[in-house]
């Protein structure tokens with residue numbers, strides 16, 4: 001008789017890069033719950049071809065778990081909670097509380113990360129293909145987002161209240177890079193304090209440290225801090 005655990009299931013495999021904000025969002029979730037996983041570093045041509053075979057959009061992170069291929073950072077975190085739950089419940093069981101968490105998760109993806117990436121990707125374009133109008137719009141959107149978040153964070157520790165959730169997993173890398181891209185000014189003390197709390201969280205602090213060797217990749221120039 002072969003014991004049931006003689007052939008343990010393979011670990012979920014994360015195709016990712018440590019410097020990518022969306023990958024850090026998932027890494028924070030994995031580190032919060034000390035979830036074992038295999039890291040497939042997207043660096044070589046072969047690793048990028050492998051990604052394209054799994055997901056023709058070639059966007060990352062991507063999780064392979066058994067026969068499931070899971071795309072999108074938020075969905076990967078939802079998947080981890082369903083199939084590899086740990087002590088930190090990143091999406092609350094209560095549906096109304098979960099809706100608030102998912103709403104804030106959308107806020108950080110769409111209104112912090114998207115304009116931040118617009119500015120960074122514009123800098124990577126050839127100079128004669130840049131889009132100053134779009135970059136101006138992205139900077140204005142970030143200002144509006146900081147102002148909204150300043151009011152939202154008043155009296156809160158984490159984005160959805162007293163517990164660290166999915167929303168904070170994204171907020172951590174997105175505010176980290178947003179501040180490098182379009183500084184969070186003195187007019188937003190609650191947002192700055194929240195960013196500092198996120199940086200002090202062991203899960204995110206680990207992700208930041210693992211990404212340090214790649215800081216030269218940041219096309220706007222890396223500030224001498226964080």
Ligand SMILES: N[C@@H](CCC(=O)N[C@@H](CS)C(=O)NCC(=O)O)C(=O)O
Nearest residue numbers: 020021022058059060061072073074
């Ligand atoms: N909506 C995706 C966005 C992922 C994303 O934009 N990833 C970036 C890295 S941070 C990427 O794949 N960049 C490669 C590219 O744009 O080709 C998610 O939530 O996971």
